[in-house]
Amino acid sequence: MLNDESVTELPQRGSRRARGAAALSSLTLRQISAVLHPGHPWGLWTSRQIVARLMDTFGPSLAGTRVERVDVRTADGHRVVGEWVWGTGVPRDTTRAIYYVHGSGYVLCSTRTHRRLTSWLSRLTGVPVFSIDYRLAPRHRFPTAADDVRRGWDWLTQTCQIAPEQIVLAGDSAGGHLGVDLLLQSDVRHPAGLVLMSPLVDLTFALARSRERARPDPTMRSQHAVRLVDLYCTGIEPDHPRLRLDVAGGRALPPTLIQAGGAEMLAADAIALAADLRLTGTPCRLQIWPDQVHVFQALPRLFPEAAPAMRTIAGFVDTALRTGTIDQAG
Template identity: 70%
Template sequence: MLNAERGSLRSRSAATISGLTLRQIASVLPPEQPWGLWLSRQIIARIMDTFGPSLAGTRVDRIDVTTSAGRRVVGEWVYGAGVRRPPTDGAVYFIHGSGFALCSPRTHRRLTSWLSRLTGLPVFSVDYRLAPRHRFPTAADDVRAGWHWLTDDLRVAPEKTVIAGDSAGGHLAVDLLLQPDVAHPAGAVLLSPVKDLTFELAKQREQLRRDPAIRSRDAARLLGLYCAGVEPVHPRLRHDVAGGRALPPTLIHAGGAEMLAADAIALAQDIRTAGAPCELKIWPDQVHVFQALPRLAPEAAPAMREIAAFIAEALRVDAVGQAAG
């Protein structure tokens, strides 16, 4: 659904400033060049640290293990302040985004620490390998290995988990959930998910409103680092959500100012067509994954409360904790 009201003055101002700065930077940094990709990673990491710092009292346990199936899994357990429950009591499996090439569990620690604090659950953030050094389907395979380590080796019951992902992490989450031999979690949370890797949907949205952070052609160049040499109609890139396996109950959030709002709307429709319940909310005037940037977007706090409430309902437990600004 699309709210009728406007976004806050702070978030609208942030979108305007982003259009004058970040959007212009993204248009001139060549992701195909090592120096361009390195600089892009540094800029995004600095933005995430500045406007979405990790919450005080967060505990992080680094993980680097070999699974019973012989696969390496790297990531981190994130425990919000006061969270002491073991993963076997319930957990969130988090898949970070940013084009399969830019980010890490470290850059997304505000989101994961906030999720943990609000839900009272530990969050496992998988550190999948990045493009261009590791191309398709490496990230998807790493995400699958992390899920099987969680559910098979640690014996965390799938029905006691929720999978969450943002941006390209949303695409990876859907890929995992569509696999016929993957046990489904109790629910899924997708923040500004990428659905169409050709960015045709995003281009149509751009004709209505310019994305303040990046142009569709620049985003396509970035994602091309992961998908190079693979036809865009590959079933693990162009997901048949409407005609495939029904997903678990899903919550989708996207920003009204971003071009991927079109992907969120189309994905929600496909999930419902396949017979699964899906809640969709487009937050007016918000930028891409605004939930990770609470210092820019006051709307991040109520959005995170909605996410925590959805997770609590999916797991049939009471949400705990208070939203932090």
């Protein structure tokens, strides 16, 4: 069994570069998000462009990456869209995989915006990544994204015949919510492990607001994040079991690694999720990286801490695929 606390030693404070980047974000991204209303077509388009440019400019290198687009129909006629990503030097072996569910607030991102991150994850782990390109709101509302994530999982495990115990599920932000929702379903065989970066858990953002009052998030206000998520789940009761996930009352999940930034409001979601997972007996390692922003792992050119955080993830993936347990040595 794993001690509840992470055994990986984290710095007491973020690097000077990370703190500077967070301060700059508070003067730019945080202000821009206040005026770009995602309910307006121009606001949505501009928000998507800003996120894509940030990920491209400050993400890791794509050198040597191989990408294979997937667009198939399942036996029951449903469509699965995504891409296989092989990082530099990773063989084209699909007997094991990382199933990646990107974040976006259900609205902004895609496999394309996250390709640098998935490529880096593949290169560090030596494992190919299948990244699901689920449909986005506002055109596609709840439960479309969750259904697409489920179909991607079924395609991997049934059509591609990759054993669940040879898969690690990983996701960031809203992708974390979608991943946990998938694994709470009683008929889903669990993967070897679960990796969550800055997971969104509480779609009402009540947890986020409580942390925001103590320390404003440098990239976005909770009231603006709510506007994004509402484009996906508007008209649905917030207590719907697929939206308000009953993690503490659900089935135990596979060994889990959760990372979040100490400067972000969703650190509250990460802390609450880890506590709920432990109530179910799920082995869970929680890391709150000081002074880091939302999904800092995707922006190593701004946040030097992204590299050690990703090495921790790679070590977790390796151990999970070999043994199905968390390596207490980190």
